[in-house]
Amino acid sequence: MTRLQRLLLALTLFAIARPAYGIPAFARKYGLKCSACHEAVPLLNVLGRAFRDNGYRFNNGKDDAINTDPSYWPIFAWVEENYQYNYSKSDKKTELNDGQLSPGFAIVGAMGSLGEHISFNVRPISYFGGISFDAAWIRYNRLFNTDALNVRVGQIDLDMPIATAGERDFTVNDFVGNLRSLSYTVPGSRGFDLLGNPLGVELTGHDPGSVNRYALTFFTNSAVASHQLWNSPSVYGRVSHLFQVPGGFLRDVEVGAFGTYATVSLGPDSARLKSQERYGASLDFWLASDALPLHVEAIAFQGRDDKNLIAGATRDALYDGGDIQIDYVPALPFELFARYNLVRNVTQAVPGQPGSFGDQSIYLFGIQHMESLTSRFEWGWQLHYSLQYDHLNMSVDGTNNLQHVVWAGLILAF
Amino acid sequence: MYERFCTQCHGPRGNGGGEVAPYANPRPRDFRQGLFKFRSTPFGSLPTVADLDRTVSHGLYGTLMPPFAAINPRARLDVIAYIQTFSPRWRNEQPGQPIAVPAEPASTGESVASGRTLFANACSSCHGDGSGNGPLAKSLVDAWGNPDQPADLTRHHIKTGVEGQDIYLRIMTGLNGTPMPGFAGSLSPDKAWDIVHYVEHLRRHPESLDSIVPSAASATPSAPAPSDAVTIEMVGDAKGYRFEPSSVTIHVGQAVRFVNKIGGPHNVTFWPDSIPSGAQRPLQAGMQNTSGPLTGPLLINAGDATTVSFVGVAPGTYKFYCMPHLALGMHGQIIVQ
Numbered sequence: 001m002t003r004l005q006r007l008l009l010a011l012t013l014f015a016i017a018r019p020a021y022g023i024p025a026f027a028r029k030y031g032l033k034c035s036a037c038h039e040a041v042p043l044l045n046v047l048g049r050a051f052r053d054n055g056y057r058f059n060n061g062k063d064d065a066i067n068t069d070p071s072y073w074p075i076f077a078w079v080e081e082n083y084q085y086n087y088s089k090s091d092k093k094t095e096l097n098d099g100q101l102s103p104g105f106a107i108v109g110a111m112g113s114l115g116e117h118i119s120f121n122v123r124p125i126s127y128f129g130g131i132s133f134d135a136a137w138i139r140y141n142r143l144f145n146t147d148a149l150n151v152r153v154g155q156i157d158l159d160m161p162i163a164t165a166g167e168r169d170f171t172v173n174d175f176v177g178n179l180r181s182l183s184y185t186v187p188g189s190r191g192f193d194l195l196g197n198p199l200g201v202e203l204t205g206h207d208p209g210s211v212n213r214y215a216l217t218f219f220t221n222s223a224v225a226s227h228q229l230w231n232s233p234s235v236y237g238r239v240s241h242l243f244q245v246p247g248g249f250l251r252d253v254e255v256g257a258f259g260t261y262a263t264v265s266l267g268p269d270s271a272r273l274k275s276q277e278r279y280g281a282s283l284d285f286w287l288a289s290d291a292l293p294l295h296v297e298a299i300a301f302q303g304r305d306d307k308n309l310i311a312g313a314t315r316d317a318l319y320d321g322g323d324i325q326i327d328y329v330p331a332l333p334f335e336l337f338a339r340y341n342l343v344r345n346v347t348q349a350v351p352g353q354p355g356s357f358g359d360q361s362i363y364l365f366g367i368q369h370m371e372s373l374t375s376r377f378e379w380g381w382q383l384h385y386s387l388q389y390d391h392l393n394m395s396v397d398g399t400n401n402l403q404h405v406v407w408a409g410l411i412l413a414f
Numbered sequence: 415m416y417e418r419f420c421t422q423c424h425g426p427r428g429n430g431g432g433e434v435a436p437y438a439n440p441r442p443r444d445f446r447q448g449l450f451k452f453r454s455t456p457f458g459s460l461p462t463v464a465d466l467d468r469t470v471s472h473g474l475y476g477t478l479m480p481p482f483a484a485i486n487p488r489a490r491l492d493v494i495a496y497i498q499t500f501s502p503r504w505r506n507e508q509p510g511q512p513i514a515v516p517a518e519p520a521s522t523g524e525s526v527a528s529g530r531t532l533f534a535n536a537c538s539s540c541h542g543d544g545s546g547n548g549p550l551a552k553s554l555v556d557a558w559g560n561p562d563q564p565a566d567l568t569r570h571h572i573k574t575g576v577e578g579q580d581i582y583l584r585i586m587t588g589l590n591g592t593p594m595p596g597f598a599g600s601l602s603p604d605k606a607w608d609i610v611h612y613v614e615h616l617r618r619h620p621e622s623l624d625s626i627v628p629s630a631a632s633a634t635p636s637a638p639a640p641s642d643a644v645t646i647e648m649v650g651d652a653k654g655y656r657f658e659p660s661s662v663t664i665h666v667g668q669a670v671r672f673v674n675k676i677g678g679p680h681n682v683t684f685w686p687d688s689i690p691s692g693a694q695r696p697l698q699a700g701m702q703n704t705s706g707p708l709t710g711p712l713l714i715n716a717g718d719a720t721t722v723s724f725v726g727v728a729p730g731t732y733k734f735y736c737m738p739h740l741a742l743g744m745h746g747q748i749i750v751q
Contacts, residue, residue, distance in 0.1 A: 031434035
């Protein structure tokens with residue numbers, strides 16, 4: 001891989017990735033540890049999810065800025081540095097074998113609530129000297145004074161299954177892509193990323209404790225060029241139900257279903273709107289202890305891309321995807337995590353392609369330590385290893401591709 | 415669970431000295447004394463597990479205590495069990511019997527007017543016109559030495575909820591560790607509901623209060639005292655709050671009659687650790703209409719009285735205080751010979 005190719009790869013990955021961490025501003029505001037709302041940063045626990053669903057409010061009379069200490073401002077910052085070692089090998093030759101220290105990134109954002117009904121998040125991210133918005137939205141809470149209807153507008157994170165909602169590693173640049181089957185791109189098709197924080201309008205609702213939830217989002221497909229933004233109407237939805245088990249080793253179970261129908265405009269009229277679909281289900285369960293949980297999430301889904309989006313295709317591409325993720329907190333503030341992602345193509349869009357063309361398997365293992373030194377400052381480190389196996393990866397030399405990544409990062413959060 | 419959710423305020427040792435405690439108003443609970451404000455049990459007694467779970471689940475409005483209702487109920491019970499290890503009271507005592515909340519009668523103009531009169535006599539020295547601006551408000555401290563501002567009852571939220579039964583329980587059980595006494599021994603359920611209706615009216619229709627005519631206050635008849643009873647008057651006036659006399663000497667078997675002369679409500683509460691060993695049970699038996707351990711009823715109106723009999727007690731010194739006015743130095747002693 002040439003230097004130019006590496007630079008392009010790095011820039012692309014920076015552009016598509018997004019961070020997700022605990023918000024130290026909330027810890028300051030409510031006098032809580034990060035662990036109150038996170039099983040392990042950034043993975044939200046049931047209290048954190050209920051807090052999020054309420055528009056980042058506890059509704060305890062301390063939510064509004066006027067009722068908090070004058071020293072409180074809803075501003076937070078993250079600074080991250082990491083070192084990454086990559087070893088990539090195809091069937092024919094070694095493609096990459098080196099390590100590098102990342103210039104990292106910095107985020108200074110504002111997130112909180114204004115009065116009972118308004119919540120907001122403005123999160124610009126700075127990297128390589130550039131600035132973009134990771135998220136920027138405003139939310140009207142409790143439309144018609146009911147938790148069953150809340151409206152969020154802007155660049156928003158789609159309501160994904162629990163463990164998927166927060167990226168598993170510290171970095172904004174998962175060097176091998178997003179390491180998520182939900183971000184998989186059919187070879188030759190338009191990239192479509194459910195984790196891509198599109199522009200849109202979201203309707204959400206929940207009952208007390210967020211036992212039953214729904215989210216319905218109308219958005220513009222992030223896979224299309226910017227000049228087509230409002231010509232690619234898309235919709236995403238998810239429902240979930242939480243079972244709290246009264247006794248035994250099994251503590252909580254959440255079942256959910258999600259789906260999206262996204263469009264890409266290939267021409268000036270609506271007849272040229274072509275679809276990308278993803279439909280699936282998720283199952284989360286928590287074992288052992290609420291304080292030190294063993295959390296398992298399994299996702300299974302099917303993806304379909306319209307043949308008109310794929311060069312040389314004569315039929316729609318169809319594939320199955322899924323992942324199993326395990327998060328375990330053996331002792332605060334440590335976390336062990338592991339994930340297995342897979343994609344298996346069912347129908348190749350281009351006749352003659354081998355059935356396994358584009359199949360993908362990704363393994364990820366890691367350990368994380370994230371600790372609040374004070375309610376105004378937290379720090380953490382993470383070490384993980386990933387192995388990605390791409391069948392007949394045409395992006396390199398047309399043969400199978402194997403990539404090992406060892407990643408170590410340090411983050412400071414204020 | 416405690417380490418995850420609670421230490422930042424309550425501290426790793428449960429002493430209320432977590433990192434953010436200096437910034438919290440009110441200060442986080444110190445669990446070591448086993449004193450819990452919000453209960454269904456009589457004043458002075460331990461709360462039930464259900465009481466604690468209610469506080470953990472719903473939080474305390476206007477404080478840093480958030481609602482943890484979303485957490486698995488089993489996990490909340492785990493936290494409560496751990497909190498109970500901080501105070502030896504949980505090993506030595508049982509929670510009090512919950513005070514029943516009778517069905518709420520209809521709120522009428524009469525009940526609001528009656529409640530207003532009762533409020534003026536029993537509550538206004540701290541709560542003032544309802545906004546917490548009573549003459550004693552700025553001098554009140556809690557058992558931990560922290561300033562304890564009376565609740566502003568005109569606000570739309572109070573810490574434990576705005577339902578009638580929430581207010582009823584706060585009136586009848588009081589708030590342990592604070593100057594807010596329990597009125598269970600001195601108010602009938604009907605009169606307590608009258609105060610509830612007045613407080614609800616305060617919150618919903620403060621503009622109409624001027625049209626409510628307080629009903630006349632009258633002293634509550636009390637059982638006649640023995641002829642040889644010694645009288646101690648309870649006084650609150652421009653010279654301060656005090657028992658007159660503040661020290662008396664009696665014989666075993668004699669009685670002491672406490673009379674609210676002015677500036678009430680007053681009560682008499684004996685310090686359990688400043689009476690002779692073994693005297694707690696006969697002393698408790700000798701008190702009328704107790705609202706908690708060694709805690710006499712609140713004497714709301716001028717002329718209200720209660721008698722404490724010292725039959726069967728051991729000779730020694732019995733120190734007592736007035737719960738609403740302890741911070742103002744209202745205490746005394748009885749020397750039993």
